[in-house]
Amino acid sequence: MNGPAFLSLISGIVFGAGLVVSGMADPKRVRDFLDITGAFDPTLAFVMGGAVTVMAIAWRVQNRMSSPLATEKFDLPKISPVDRRLILGASIFGIGWGIAGLCPGPALAGLVIVPDKAIIFVTAMVIGMGLYRFIDTRFSENNARKEMR
């Protein structure tokens, strides 16, 4: 295992541990945050607050760096405008997140907490990702064909 992969593993471990410590590995806590008409549980806001605070500092540091500490160059999403795909995708994601109280990180952590249920969700999630990949590939092939005509 090389240096960057080792650092990435450490980062994943801290991330997974953070999900458990924060209580966000429990879908009920997440749904209680989303349930604004019921017993509202504000914990998720504190989790986001803590994570965003640290990351805001990290972005400032990144701004002054010409390359990452352990790899050759930054591989970051470009700043691009809001489009229909983003809004539609976030909406579909939001429905799923609301239904079960699970998003990808906590679901992966769930594999070692409630394995029998988490594996069902994770399998469906991977199929959903594959379905997107399939449609996206078809769509871009069709577009390429149209342009060639």
Place this chain on the structure above:
Amino acid sequence: MPLQGFLGGIMIGVAAAIMLVAIGKIAGVSGLLAQTLALTPSKSFNVIATSFILGIPLGALLAQYFCGPVNSFYPSSFITLIVAGLLVGFGSRLGSGCTSGHGVCGLSRLSLRSLSATCVFMSVAMATVAVMKHSGLSQ
């Protein structure tokens, strides 16, 4: 619980900061999972994404070992888990990110796309919970 939430949040932030400053990547779980499973245009095996993804359950295991087992109440219905999983997987890819990529990394970068995505999925999720509750659709 807010204190543990904040502490856990700081850990998540530190993890994402390692990815950014040391490796130069966004700690977005949906994107890294898709790269791990070769569900992105890049076909080559991505050892960095795979290490991060394997680290998540490993970290959860370690946290439980040191802090004791945690409560975790999952929806009981098989159908609920399937439908929610499909929507979360598809939606996170179409929308280029989930709670970690848009919510943590994007918001702190002051990205307009991430701010929009986060506002949309938060409000849609809140509406979904409210509709399920008041239409008597239990889990």
